[in-house]
Amino acid sequence: MGLLVVGEPLNWEDTKKHAEYVREHGLIQLIHIYNQYKDRCCDTLKWGDEVEYMICRKDEAGNKIQLVLKGEDLFEELDAEQQDELWRPEYASYMLEGTPGQPYGGTLNDLLKVERSMLRRRKQVEAKLEENECLVAYSTFPRLGCEKFTFPEFVIENPETDNPFTHSEFFPERAINRHPRFPTLSQNIRHRRGRKVEINIPLMIDENTTRPFRTEGLKTKDSQTAQMDDHIYMDAMGFGMGNSCLQVTFQASSICEAKHLYDQLIPMTPIMLAISAASPIFRGLLADVDTRWSVISASVDCRTDEEKGSVPLKNDKYVIPKSRYASVSSYLMNENQKYNDMKLVINPEAEKKLLDAGMDPVLATHFAHLFIRDPVTLWGNKIELDDEKESDHFENIQSTNWQTLRFKPPPPNSPIGWRVEFRPMEVQFTEFENAAHSIFIVLLTRVILSYHLNLTVPISKVEENMKRAEHRDAVLKQKFYFRTNPDEETPKIHELSCDEVINGGRGFFGLIPYMKKYLDDSGTDIKTRCKILCYLDFVSLRASGKLKTTANWMRNFVTTHPDYKKDSVVSDKITFDLTVLADDIVQGRHHDPTLLPRREDCF
Ligand code: ADP
Ligand code: MG
Ligand code: MG
Ligand code: MG
Ligand code: MG
Known part of the structure; x- marks a missing residue:
């Protein structure tokens, strides 16, 4: 929202000078919104998804896939046509969001x-692609950051001069969306933290992997110091913000229902991350994790050494345990405060202002937590605003707190209500899978409301679950703290598998059984019910391990490919074959029963 203001984005030094102003006016804007809409009531359910895609291209020799840097052009065309679907540009030039x-x-x-x-979205874009191009919903492009992974190609000889904004050794800046907001954002994060971002993801060690594994030929001292043994080292915002995901936003009937659903979805964030896992490969190497989460978190981690607690506080105000891209840290309902057992860093002045303005204390704490952050982009011509009509400064802080859930107040003077956005899921290759995950989340909210389910567990347990969710094959191998008696006052918390959470077990009825009951109780016609069950059955099969997660399927494709040398390396050729196969599956030219159910079985 409010993304494409034209003008000059300020550099970090100037943004920093205005940081306090932005926070101060952001709070005034928030207070206006709160006072205007806190009693707003009885909005109906409205909801929508966001899917991010990558534009891929087969090279002439037919053995390499490259990411095509034309997302901005396609966006402009699609936007101008005012099609019945909506398009947004994204961080990387090879991306689009629909x-x-x-x-x-x-x-x-x-x-x-x-x-x-x-x-329809896919068709709209595909109609504009060249013969040798295709639209792939890769969560992470396997060769992102490898030599010549973009089209047109760029060779980085000197990271500091070739990539003045990021200093990346791997990710050419021409792959960043050319709208000035994006490179400036990347640079401001680097300047704020004092050096370029450092991302180290554990490598999957195979029989022939060189040990200790280190990236050869790093050109800068920063990279040489930052890279860790037996890890995949990455050094740019694009490694995270250049990944794709699936998000679902829904409107609640009131502020209270929004807080309630936000809380209830918190325990679901790690479960859905594990089930949707689709990122086993980074920078051409097999990783020992299955998701993008910690990569994207580190890719925009703007904390200084003082804020990270590695040196004593002197110039900064807070020691902050997590990146601004991270899991949420608190429940919003009064009755769930007993489960807020993690230390929450807040901006005390912000909290005081919100309390003085009459905001409910728990919500005041929530926003005071978001307001510990500095703005990282700012437009020179958009500093003085009408705080009663505009909300840019509030949105500036709010929308660069990239957390697993977002509590979205109504925009000022708009017909839109209080909303909650569910953000942890990885995107899948096919529309069917992405629709199934979206439908699952929305139905879950209906079930929670209809049967008064309470899924909350202490938030430190959710935090632990987030760590487990990232592990390889978390669906098969990890257990997650979960409440098995959602219909009772005193929680019984057990460690459940994804299968048990979704399908039931260990005394827990199961989320899909609740959804089936809901479909029965709501008297749906048979045809609609059948079709909805088709999506739910798919989620059920993924959760039970009867179908592979996308991550497991991709990893298996690589390790069984004839060219794979058991050295953790995912070559151009393997990526080519993987991409062609994924596109064949998306286009219905190929069916893989280990990944997807047969559609004919349910329609
Ligand atoms: P952001 O990128 O800030 O999350 P987007 O505009 O890209 O926001 O996506 C917002 C999502 O919310 C879309 O899926 C859209 O369909 C959905 N949406 C729009 N209006 C409403 C509304 N009134 N209630 C709930 N969801 C809405
Ligand atoms: Mg967005
Ligand atoms: Mg969006
Ligand atoms: Mg997006
Ligand atoms: Mg979004």
Whole structure:
């Protein structure tokens, strides 16, 4: 929202000078919104998804896939045509984000609109692609950051002069969206933290992997110091913000329902991250994790050494345990305060202002937590605003707190209500899978409301679950703290597998059984019910391990590929074959029963 203001983005030094001003006015804007809308009531369910895609291209020799740097051009064309789907540019020039033209409504029939909308989106873009190009919903492009992974190609000889904004050894700046917001954001994060970002992800060690594994030929001292043995080292925001994901936003009937659903979805964030895991490869190397989460978290981690606690506080105000891209740290309902057992760093002046303005204390604490951050981009011509009509400064802080859930107040003077955004999921290759995950989340909110389910567990347990969710094959091998008696006052918390959470077990009824009950109770017609069950059955099969996660399927494709040398390396040729196969599956030219159910079985 409010992304494409034209003008000059300020550098870090100037942004920093205005940081206090932005926070001060951001709070005034938030208070206006709060006072205007806190009693707003009875909005109906409206919701929508966001899917991010990458534009891929087969090279002439037919053995390499490159990411095509034309997302901005495609966006402009699509936007100008005012199609019935909505498009947004994204961080990387090879990306596009699509959302439904209108949010879906609150009926069960609306659930069936999702996949159709996603398919229309795909068609709209595909109609504009060249013969040798395709649109792939890779969570992480396997060769991102490898030599000549973009089209046009760029060779980085001197990271500092070739990539003045990021100093990256691997990610050419021409792959960053050319709108000035994006390179400046990258540079400001680097300047704020004092050096370029450092990302180290454990490598999957195989029989022939060189040990200790180190990236050869690093050109800068910073990189040489930052890289860790037996890790995949990355050094740019693009390694995280250049990944794709699936997000779902829904409107609640009131501020109270929004807080309630936000809280109830917190325990679901690690579960859905594990089930949707789709990122086993980074920078051409097999990783020992299955998700993008810690990569993207580190890729925008703007904390200084003082804030990280590695040197004593002197110039900065807070020691901050997590990146601004991270899991949420607190529940919003009064009754769930007993589960807020993690230390929450807050901006005390912000909290005081919000309390003085009459905001409920728990919500005041939530926003005071977001307001520990500095703005990292700012437009020189958009500093003085009408705080009653605009909310840019609030949105500036809010929208650069990239957390697993986002509590979205209504925009000022708009018909839109209080919303919650569910953000942890990895994107899948097919529209069917992405629709299924979106539908699952929205139905879950209906079930929670209808049966008064309470899924909350101490938030430190959710934090532990987030760590487990990233592990290789978390769906098969990890257990997650989960509440098995959501219909009782005193929680019984056990460690459950994803299968048990989704399908039931160990005394827990299971989320999909609740959803099936909901479909029965709501008297859906048979045809709609059947179609919805098709999506739910898919989620059920993924959770039980009867179908592979996308990450497991990709990893298996690589390790069984004839060219794989058991050295952890995912070559251009392997990536080519993987991409072609993924596109064949998306286009319906190929079916893999280990990844997807047969559609004919349910329609
Ligand atoms: P952001 O990138 O800030 O999360 P987007 O505009 O890209 O926001 O996506 C917002 C999502 O919210 C879309 O899926 C859209 O369909 C959905 N949406 C739009 N209006 C409403 C509304 N009134 N209630 C709920 N969801 C909405
Ligand atoms: Mg966004
Ligand atoms: Mg968006
Ligand atoms: Mg996006
Ligand atoms: Mg979003």
